[in-house]
Amino acid sequence: QPTALETRMEALVHDDADVAYSDWQKLCEVKGKGFINAGIIHRRIEDVHLDPEIAILTDFWAPPAALLYARRIVKKIGGWKAHLEPIEDARFLLDAALFHAKFVYASDLGCLYRIPLGSSHSRIDRRRFLKHILQNTEEVEAWWKREGGVNAQRHRALVKVYENLARAAFREDPHLFEKVYDKILQISPNYRPAKPLHLALLSRLFGYRSAESLIANYQSFKKRFHDG
Numbered sequence: 001q002p003t004a005l006e007t008r009m010e011a012l013v014h015d016d017a018d019v020a021y022s023d024w025q026k027l028c029e030v031k032g033k034g035f036i037n038a039g040i041i042h043r044r045i046e047d048v049h050l051d052p053e054i055a056i057l058t059d060f061w062a063p064p065a066a067l068l069y070a071r072r073i074v075k076k077i078g079g080w081k082a083h084l085e086p087i088e089d090a091r092f093l094l095d096a097a098l099f100h101a102k103f104v105y106a107s108d109l110g111c112l113y114r115i116p117l118g119s120s121h122s123r124i125d126r127r128r129f130l131k132h133i134l135q136n137t138e139e140v141e142a143w144w145k146r147e148g149g150v151n152a153q154r155h156r157a158l159v160k161v162y163e164n165l166a167r168a169a170f171r172e173d174p175h176l177f178e179k180v181y182d183k184i185l186q187i188s189p190n191y192r193p194a195k196p197l198h199l200a201l202l203s204r205l206f207g208y209r210s211a212e213s214l215i216a217n218y219q220s221f222k223k224r225f226h227d228g
Contacts, residue, residue: 001108001109001110003108004022004106004108004109005068007106007107007108008022008106008108008110009068010106011104011105011106012068012070012104015102015104016102017101017102017103017104018072018073018101019067019068019069019073019093019101019102019104020067020068020103021045021062021066021067021068021103021104021106021110022062022067022105022106022107022108022109022110023040023041023066023107023108023109023110024040024041024063024065024066024109024110024111024112024113025037025039025040025041025111025112026039026040026041026113026115027112027113027114027115029114029116029117030117031117035114038115040109041062043060043062044105045060045103045105049153049157051153052101052103053094053097053140054153054157055097056090056093056094056097057137057140057157057161058160058161061093062093062110063113064089065111065113066110066113067093067110073099073101076099077099080092081095081136083135084132084135084136085132086124086132087129087133087136090136091136094136094140098143127172127173127176130168130169130172130173131176133161134165134183137158137165138183141158141187150187155187155188158187159187159188162180162183162184163184163191163193165180166180166184166212167212170212170216171216181208181209193208198215199211199212199215202214202215
């Protein structure tokens with residue numbers, strides 16, 4: 001919307017906030033059709049979790065074009081975490097929360113976000129991408145330990161991120177999977193996944209690592225059967 005920047009600026013001033021965020025429209029590229037409307041993402045941070053740090057670490061994200069930062073919070077953050085490329089934008093938003101930024105929702109369509117068919121910046125090197133997610137989560141865990149400790153809600157958030165990362169890494173990078181699984185066991189020694197249901201059931205019977213292997217083998221067999 002032509003008024004998107006103005007709306008966010010007004011929200012920052014009105015609420016004396018540090019970060020204003022807006023809705024954004026997803027445009028997905030379809031072969032032979034160009035970019036088509038894939039829906040407007042209408043989501044508030046507090047709908048994910050009342051603690052912005054947990055919400056942004058686990059499930060909340062918005063494109064930089066749908067965000068507006070006040071100068072004071074940018075100075076506190078101090079700049080991009082270049083060592084976490086290509087997730088610096090997500091980390092910058094998370095850093096705002098870690099520095100106790102006040103967030104305000106600006107009710108306007110903030111930007112159009114295009115998702116191309118080819119490899120995006122985050123998909124060019126999938127293993128590198130997953131390794132940086134691990135590094136980012138470890139840094140946040142260390143931050144929490146320094147700044148007040150890891151309470152029950154933060155503990156659940158860390159387990160959630162690590163278990164999602166473990167599942168993503170199982171096929172992509174077995175070494176990374178083992179590293180992430182070790183992290184899970186460090187913070188949750190009796191860990192068993194609660195969902196999806198089939199993974200939870202197999203984990204109770206055979207252990208988590210074996211359950212992931214059984215599911216991966218089944219999916220490979222199913223794909224070969226379908227393709228053959």
